[in-house]
Amino acid sequence: MEATDRAAEFIPAGLASLGIEADEVDLAVISAAHQMFWPAIRDLLSLDVSGVEPERCPDLSRAP
Amino acid sequence: MNTLDLPLREQAAAIAAGDADPAELLAAALTRIEQRNPAINAVVETFPERSREMLDAAPAGPLHGVPVVIKDEWPLPWRAQRFGAVELLAPTAPGESGPYRALRDAGAVIAGVGNMHELGAGSTGNISFYGPARNPWNTDRCPGGSSSGPASAVAARLVAGAVGADGVGSIRLPAAYCGLTGLKPTFGRSAMEGHHMAAVTSTIVSGPLCTDAADCRLLGSALFGEELAAGDAVGLRIGVVRDTVSEDVAPEVRDACEAAIEALRTETGGEVREIALADIEAAALAAVLIINTESLGGVAPERLNRLHPDLSPLNRGFLKYRMLLPAAATVQASRVRTLMRRRLAALFEQVDAIAWPTVAAVAPPLEAPLVELPSGTLTADQANVRGTGLANLTGIPSIGAPVGLSSDGLPIGLQLQAAWGRDELLLDAAEALERANGRRWVEALPPLAEAAPTEA
Secondary structure (H helix, E strand, O other), rough: OHHHHHHHHHHHHHHOOOOOOOOHHHHHHHHHHHHHHHHHHHHHOOOOOOOOOOOOOOOOOOOO | HHHOOOHHHHHHHHHHHOOOOHHHHHHHHHHHHHHHHHOOOOOOEOOOHHHHHHHHHHHOOOOOOEEEEEEOOOOHHHHHHHHOOOOOOOOOOOOOOHHHHHHHHHOOOOEEEEEOOOHHOOOOOOOOOOOOOOOOOOOOOOOOOOOOOOOOOOHHHOOEEEEEEOOOOOOOOHHHHHEEEEOOOOOOOOOOOOOOOOOOOOOOOEEEEEOOHHHHHHHOOOOOOOOOOOOOOOOOOEEEEEOOHHOOOOOOHHHHHHHHHHHHHHHHOEEEEEEEOOHHHHHHHHHHHHHHHHHHOOOOHHHHHHHHOOOOOOHHHHHHHHHOOOOHHHHHHHHHHHHHHHHHHHHHHOOEEEEEEOOOOOEOOOOOEEEEEEEEEHHHHHHHHEEEEEHHHHHEEEEEEEEEEOOOEEEEEEEEEEEOHHHHHHHHHHHHHHOOOOOOOOOOOHHHHOOOOOOO
C-alpha cells in the first residue's frame, strides 16, 4: 500500500476516532501537512537517542 | 531630524534632557501610524486616550515617554490579546501582562498593538485576522512572523522599538525579513506573565525588536527586569557549521552572511572555527512538535468542531492535525532536546557564539510564501524553522541582525547564538558587527520610511 493511501485512511479514521469533524478543505490541509511533516517525523523517530539519559525537569534557562 | 526617527535610546535621552516633549512624540507616532500604517497593516489598534494616560502616569524610568508597539500576544489592562486570530482556544481577558508591566515601569508608552501571524502558527505574517502585515521594504513581500506587525512597525519607523514573542523564531525571522535586530532571550529571563501559554510553554519568550543592538539592550533590560550591561566581544570565538542551515541557502544570503562573519571576526580580533553540530533539522522539528503539543493544552477534541468560521482554513486544518501527532514523536523530541542541550554545552566550551543565516532566503511574496534554495523549492515555514528552532528547543539566547540587502533590495539577516545567560554577549557581538560594517545595515531605511515626513 502506498504511503498516500495509508494517509488517506489514517487521517479520517484518526479524526473520527477522536470525534473531530472535518470537511473537504480540512482534509486537504491536513493531508498537505501530513505529507510535509510525516517523513520528518519518521526520521525523528528513527534517530537513535537510546543512549541519551533524559534530563529530569530540565531548567531551560541553564546549561544541562 | 524628527525625534521619532531617532533610535529608542536617543528618544529617551532627548526626553530626559528636556529636548523633546513626550506628548508631542506620542502625537507624532500616532500621526505617523495614520500616515504609513495603511500600506503595511503593522499596527492593528491604537488607543490614544490609554496611551496618554500611560504617559501621564509614566515614571522617570529609562524609557520615559518613549512610544513603543506591543505584539497582539500580550494582554493589556484595557485589551485582551487576540493572537492574530478571530478566536483563541484558550480563555483570554484584559490584564497586566509581564511585558506590559515592564514597559509601564520603565516609563514607556504603548502607542499601539502589532499585528501577528494567526495563532502564532507561521513565520511569514501573511495570515492574520486583521489581514496580512506587509514588509516596508516591499509591501508585496512577507514581513516575517509571527511578530509581523512589531517588525514592520519598527522597520517603517512608526516607533523605534517593539515587543515581540519568539517560540520557534518569531522575533528573529521578522527581524531578518525587515532588516532589524531582534533578541530571543534565554528561556525564562524575560517577562512572560500573562501570556496564555505561560504555564505550559517551554519555548516561548518575550523579546525586543529594534533597529540596532543598543536599542535591543535598552528595551531588553526593561523586559528582563535587569540591566543588560554592555561589554565587548573582544576575541570572540565564532563557530560556524557547514550543514544545511548554512549551506542550503540562497547564494547572496550565504555570501552576505559569510562576509559578515569575517567582518565580525576582524572587528573583535577573534577567530572563526568550523564546528560539528549534527541533527539541527531534527532539533527544529522537535521544537515544532513541542510547541504544537504544548499549545494543545487541555483542548477537548470536540472543541475543534466549533471553530469560528472565520479562522483561516490552514489553521482550522492544522489545529485538527495536531491531534493526530504521535505521542512517541513528542517523547522523542524531548530526548532530542536533551541531546542538543548537551551538545551545545560542550560546543560553548570551544566557541562563544554560533553563527548562521537567520533565514535561508529573503522575504518571499505574500501571495506565495515559497523560497528557492539550492535543494529546491520549499515553503518559507519549512526553510525558516531550520535555523531558528534550535534556540527555542534548548533555551539558549539568539540574536538576529541585518547584514546586507539582496539584489532586489530586501534585507538579509545573520543569527548569532550563545550559551545560556549570555544574552549580553550577543548584544555586544551585534554591536561589534554594526561597527564592522559602519552601521550601514542598521541605518538603512526601507522606501516607506524614506518618504518625506509631513508631521511636526
